Amino acid sequence: MIYIPSSAVQDAEWVSSEACVWTAPEWLKAKRRLHGVSKFADCEHLFRVILKIGDAKWSDYLEDLKTLKEQNHGNPERVVDIYRRLWREFERDSSWESIR
Secondary structure, three states, X not given: OEEEOOOOOOOOEEEOHHHEEOOOOXXXXXXXXXXXXXXXXXXXXXXXXHOOOOOOOHHHHHHHHHHHHHHOOOOHHHHHHXXXXXXXXXXXXXXXXXXX
């Protein structure tokens, strides 16, 4: 479990390491982004190497899309941001079969 202190936009909370990523766009809701937490600025080695917390990946972005659909949130700008990020991920890793 990782204690994430409160910020201007989120309350403090305990989250499992599986619910975290090191880097991600600020709009990602599926996982908690640790890189943007000021108290964690000098802790990259702890999170990335010791706890093996990686960066956000395409499955996290798909989880955001799924949540938006289930909650009927029609924020078109966020949907476009998610699809743009998905496209960039697949340009780098062209394993299109994994999304099917």
